[in-house]
Amino acid sequence: MSIQIKQATAEDAAFLAQMMLQSSRAGKKDGLFDLIFKTNDEKILLEKLEQLAQTTAKSHCHYKNFLIAQVDGKSVGTLCSYEPRISTQETFITALQEIGCGDEVKEPLAIVYGCDFETNNRTLMFDFMEELEGFIDVGILKALMKKSLLTARLKGYRIAQTIIEIGSLETELFYKKLGFREVAQRECEAYKEIFGRNGLMLFSIEF
Template sequence: MSITIRKATEADAPFIAEALLESSRAGKKVGIFDYIFNTSDTPKLLEQLQKFCLTATKSYCHFSNFTIALSDGVIAGIICGYEPRIATHDIFARALEEVGIDESYHERIAGYLLCEPEIDNKTWVCDFMMVKPEFKSFELYKEIVGKSMLTARLKGYRKVQAMVEIGSIETEMIYKKLGFSVIDEKRSEYYEEQFDRPGIMRLQMTL
């Protein structure tokens, strides 16, 4: 298996939308985007997420933050790497406005906001990691996360963090095997009521 890594382009919007939806649901019936866009209709959500990752406003979900892994030339996996100091909550809200979502979405994700990890501006964040089932291997995860961390180092970052739902065992174990350690977690009954998971953990690795 020959693995190559490249930056995502606008043409990758369908795969990015799939990654956003699948990684946010993480095996559950609903994820945060179901609440943000106020629908659990998968085709409709994928259509909205494609538009969202192509907005003029560059939120952390913008296609330019994604890295694609190819196995023998076939798209196999994806990860998002972004700078919280640039991709702020205000930027996220502005990008949502471009696709017709106003700030009332805050009310719909109240459970998430109770468990949202605090990330400082000196940290690089990895998110929305997804590998197609037929391509899953530690080698591929290592390559794609490694590329994101290389970008972080080149930008001067010395810490990389990832946010994982408590109970997402596979994703947690992958990050730990790559050298990340759990540094804290937030739990909420309201979060569990909304998302069927106890809360969110934060993992970190020093570069």
């Protein structure tokens, strides 16, 4: 099976929306976007996320941050890599406001950000590493990561990090297989109350 990796374009926004929603839920009933947009209706959520991928404000959800894996011309996986100095928390709020969100988004974001880690501007961040069902364990995510790390090195980065939920065992094992190691963990009562997970873990890789 041949895997092609390409840079996402605005035309890929619908697929990116699907992967972002899948990643944010990660086996939970509600993910961050369910709370931000105050609905579990997938049609509405996918429309909102498709818009979010194309805002003027370049948040971490912007399509330009994504690589897409394709098999036989079909999009099957994604990996987002973003620079924290550009895609800041403030940029994310600006992007959400751009698609019609008001101050109500600040409450769920405060819970997530309250459990977050200090990011270093010299570090590249990874997010939304996802693949379609039926393509698991065939090398999709490994190919995406390999390409992302190569691009990061060309940009001058030597450290990449990702944040995952405590208890996301499959995701944790996969990152460890790729060479990441846990460098910090933060348990948060408010996060557990809303998402049912104890908090977040920070993983890092030097390359």
